Amino acid sequence: MRQPRERLALLRGQVREWAADVLPYAAELESDPGTVRRMLDLPLLSGVATLQIPPEYAPAPLVVGRERFDLRTALERVVFFEEGARADAGLLLSVPGPDMAGSLVDALGDRAQKDWFYGRLLERPTWTCFAMTESERGSDATSMATSLTPSAEGGSLLLRGGKRFVGNAVRAGIAVVFARMSPGPLGIRAVLVDTAAPGFAAEPIPTMGLRAIQLGAVTLDAVQVPEEHLLGRHLPAIRQGMWGWLRTFHVWRTVLAAMGVGIAAAAHAYARRERRTPSPRVREQLDAMDQRIRSARQLTHRAARTVDADPSDGTLACAAKLAASRLADRTTREALALLGPGARLDHPALDKMARDAQGLEFMEGTSNMQRLSVFNGVMRGGGQSHADAAEPAQRPAGT
Numbered sequence: 001m002r003q004p005r006e007r008l009a010l011l012r013g014q015v016r017e018w019a020a021d022v023l024p025y026a027a028e029l030e031s032d033p034g035t036v037r038r039m040l041d042l043p044l045l046s047g048v049a050t051l052q053i054p055p056e057y058a059p060a061p062l063v064v065g066r067e068r069f070d071l072r073t074a075l076e077r078v079v080f081f082e083e084g085a086r087a088d089a090g091l092l093l094s095v096p097g098p099d100m101a102g103s104l105v106d107a108l109g110d111r112a113q114k115d116w117f118y119g120r121l122l123e124r125p126t127w128t129c130f131a132m133t134e135s136e137r138g139s140d141a142t143s144m145a146t147s148l149t150p151s152a153e154g155g156s157l158l159l160r161g162g163k164r165f166v167g168n169a170v171r172a173g174i175a176v177v178f179a180r181m182s183p184g185p186l187g188i189r190a191v192l193v194d195t196a197a198p199g200f201a202a203e204p205i206p207t208m209g210l211r212a213i214q215l216g217a218v219t220l221d222a223v224q225v226p227e228e229h230l231l232g233r234h235l236p237a238i239r240q241g242m243w244g245w246l247r248t249f250h251v252w253r254t255v256l257a258a259m260g261v262g263i264a265a266a267a268h269a270y271a272r273r274e275r276r277t278p279s280p281r282v283r284e285q286l287d288a289m290d291q292r293i294r295s296a297r298q299l300t301h302r303a304a305r306t307v308d309a310d311p312s313d314g315t316l317a318c319a320a321k322l323a324a325s326r327l328a329d330r331t332t333r334e335a336l337a338l339l340g341p342g343a344r345l346d347h348p349a350l351d352k353m354a355r356d357a358q359g360l361e362f363m364e365g366t367s368n369m370q371r372l373s374v375f376n377g378v379m380r381g382g383g384q385s386h387a388d389a390a391e392p393a394q395r396p397a398g399t
Helices: 004-019 023-031 033-038 043-051 074-092 099-108 111-123 242-274 280-309 315-338 348-360 367-380
Strands: 062-064 067-069 128-131 147-150 156-166 174-180 188-194 200-204 216-226
Touching (some): 004 062, 099 128, 099 188, 128 156, 188 216, 242 348, 315 348
16 A cells, blocks of 8 residues: 555656647647647546546546546645646646536535436536636625526526636536525525526637636526526535535635646746756746745645545635645746746747736636635634644755
């Protein structure tokens, strides 16, 4: 039986090997996000698509060195997504499969809903999307305006409203959509929607970074949803809506933190490679970058362990997402500066990293939202239960 560090090293090595296969597609993905459809047979993409499906539905786990991985823990996910983000952060979130929608279905879905959801995913490559953000309200669920009301005929519900900045919205065959059924925080619910239903429309939104995700705007014009697709209907009222998405966000904030670490690590490696004969001052800068990356990785792993132990404790996840998104932006900017005033034109790969890094700021809550969540968590005593279990900080790599 290998130690946890050794297990994760095996996973990291396998994903790093797979990530090399997607690098030749990076430029094409920038101009045509649809390129991802021609890449689905690559191991990195097929791994993202299938490994997050629960074992009772999934065809087989990933086996590396006799160790089994199914990406069902936050810790395995952060290792996988950090390494994948070194190649292309946006690509990892543009793949068919359960993604965030699957995490919510796992938390709130009954057996019939899970059978329908995962059955569709395994039948053929199917994209999913997680539709919460609204154009005038952001991801503030308390002010959500999208409505979910019973139809006049009975037996179904009607969705009305709109969502914005929804990843994979244009591609998705299944959407998880949040809407308000009644006043107050307990009135927010989530439903599974077949995007082929009349009244569901999505159009792409141009972006500067993370283009492979193909963010979209969704219009919901009296979309009819079967009552049996109302997530959490078998659960107590306090666990039917916000409870589910908070647990989902806690997991995926650690994933986004890992992606920030991956982007920063890729930018650091690029700058070190291009500055073949760095001066002592530049070597100091590169070593400082490396130390910051190691620290953010340690925090992200610590946050993932906390979420795995207690999915309701997202304080460290918010702290990790805040730190890593800032790290990615700072590191890519510093790397560009080290390569000269024309670096954005002369090094398009690094320029893409910098634009992708800025996109992380707006995913699963901006920095100010993360600060507020950390403050509230600390005031409640959250995020402390695993503080003593963190691994010792590692020394920076030698020059």
